[in-house]
Amino acid sequence: xxxPRSTKPxxxxxxxxxxxxxxxxxxxxxxxxxxRRGEVAALLGANGSGKSTAVxxxxxxxxxxxxxxxxxxxxxxxxxxxxRIGYVPQRTTAASGVPATxxxxxxxxxxxxxxxxxxxxxxxxxxxxxxxxxGLGDRAKDSVSALSGGQHxxxxxxxxxxxxxxxxxxxxxxxxxxxxxxxxxxxxxxEQVATGTTVLLVLHELGPLEPLxxxxxxLRDGCVMHDGPPPKALGQHxxxxxxxxxxxxxxxxxxxxxxx
Numbered sequence: 001x002x003x004p005r006s007t008k009p010x011x012x013x014x015x016x017x018x019x020x021x022x023x024x025x026x027x028x029x030x031x032x033x034x035x036r037r038g039e040v041a042a043l044l045g046a047n048g049s050g051k052s053t054a055v056x057x058x059x060x061x062x063x064x065x066x067x068x069x070x071x072x073x074x075x076x077x078x079x080x081x082x083x084r085i086g087y088v089p090q091r092t093t094a095a096s097g098v099p100a101t102x103x104x105x106x107x108x109x110x111x112x113x114x115x116x117x118x119x120x121x122x123x124x125x126x127x128x129x130x131x132x133x134x135g136l137g138d139r140a141k142d143s144v145s146a147l148s149g150g151q152h153x154x155x156x157x158x159x160x161x162x163x164x165x166x167x168x169x170x171x172x173x174x175x176x177x178x179x180x181x182x183x184x185x186x187x188x189x190x191e192q193v194a195t196g197t198t199v200l201l202v203l204h205e206l207g208p209l210e211p212l213x214x215x216x217x218x219l220r221d222g223c224v225m226h227d228g229p230p231p232k233a234l235g236q237h238x239x240x241x242x243x244x245x246x247x248x249x250x251x252x253x254x255x256x257x258x259x260x
Contacts, residue, residue, distance in 0.1 A: 009037035010073065012167050012198045013058055017067035019222075020050075020057055027053045029222040030067065037166075040189075040199040040212050042230065045219035051202045052090055052171050054219065058200070059087055059169065071167075083112040086160030088153075090171035090202070102147075102155055103140040106131055109159035130158040133191060135184045150181030157185060161192065168192060171202045174209070182208050206230060 013035040020028040027050050035041045043051045056062040058069055060076055069076040072084065086109070109130070110123045119127070131140050134154035144155055153173060160168060168189075174182050186208035193199060193212055206213060210230065218226040 009039070011035070011070070012037050012039075012072055013200060014070040014073075015054070015058070015067065016070075018054070018057060018064050018069065019066045020053055020062050020064050022053065022062075027222050028057065028064075031219075031222070031224055033217060033224065033227070035198060035200055037198055038196050039214050040193055040201070041215045041217060042201045042203050042206065042209070042213045043217050043219060044203055044206075045225075048221075049219040050222040051219055053222075055169055055171055055200060055202055059085065083163050084166045086163055086165035086168045088156050088160050088168075088170040088173055090175070100144055101141050102131060102136055102144055102158075103127060105144055105155055106158045106162050109162035112163050126164055127162050130161040133161060133188045134158045135188075148178070148181075150177040153177050154181060154184060154188075157188060161188075165197065167198045167200070169200045172204070173201065174203065174205075174207055185209075186212070 011034045013033070015031050015033040018028050018031040018033075019026065029050075031050075031054060033054070043054060045051050053062050057064055058071070058076075060069075071079045072081075107119060107123075107127045110119060110127055113126075114120070114123055128137070128140070131137050134157055136151065136154060136158065139151075144152065147155065153176075157170070157173065160170075173185055177185065189199065189209065189212060199212075201209065201213075203209065213230045215228065216226065216230040217224060
């Protein structure tokens with residue numbers, strides 16, 4: 001008899017035995033990780049644990065020294081359909097030194113769909129929807145140079161959403177963001193999750209995103225120390241080898257470290 005097919009959703013991200021170094025220092029030490037369609041997974045850990053390196057290896061910004069990455073079942077070296085992925089990098093701004101409006105910055109996120117061609121009506125509508133989602137619809141014509149840090153982050157998230165991605169990867173989306181913007185970002189993400197978007201987040205603490213998280217993957221020294229229910233379900237201090245997950249902390253001094 002044929003073997004029954006798995007009822008689990010298809011994998012969107014697969015890391016197998018992933019190792020990476022920055023300089024001479026090992027950062028990832030044989031990580032195995034699968035994120036499946038429709039999941040919201042959070043990578044947690046102190047600075048230097050390898051969180052950002054892990055997500056950057058997923059999109060090819062950090063090459064692995066051994067192991068493999070697959071996106072939507074395709075090895076990373078052969079993956080080409082980047083319009084399926086939205087990426088919000090860590091600690092950056094929407095300003096590039098060139099005067100640009102919010103709409104112009106967000107429209108840049110649609111270029112993967114248009115193959116660098118002119119925007120059609122469907123593209124313009126997607127840009128407008130993304131700007132509305134992050135609560136900046138009334139400021140679409142404003143220069144990004146006039147925005148606060150939290151508003152910059154919302155523009156960058158809108159830029160990623162403009163491509164209508166199936167997978168959204170966000171590296172520390174709440175870092176340095178005021179509480180009002182945190183709540184808007186949480187609501188934006190809630191709407192994306194409701195449409196079936198797969199999400200991988202790098203976080204120091206869960207904050208307003210806590211109710212959305214299906215899985216917490218805790219890294220320490222480049223190794224997976226926990227992969228399962230978020231901290232609230234386990235108890236705040238129940239994560240093995242982890243001392244920096246504080247779901248309800250209003251604020252906490254940032255730890256220093258060379259790597260994240």
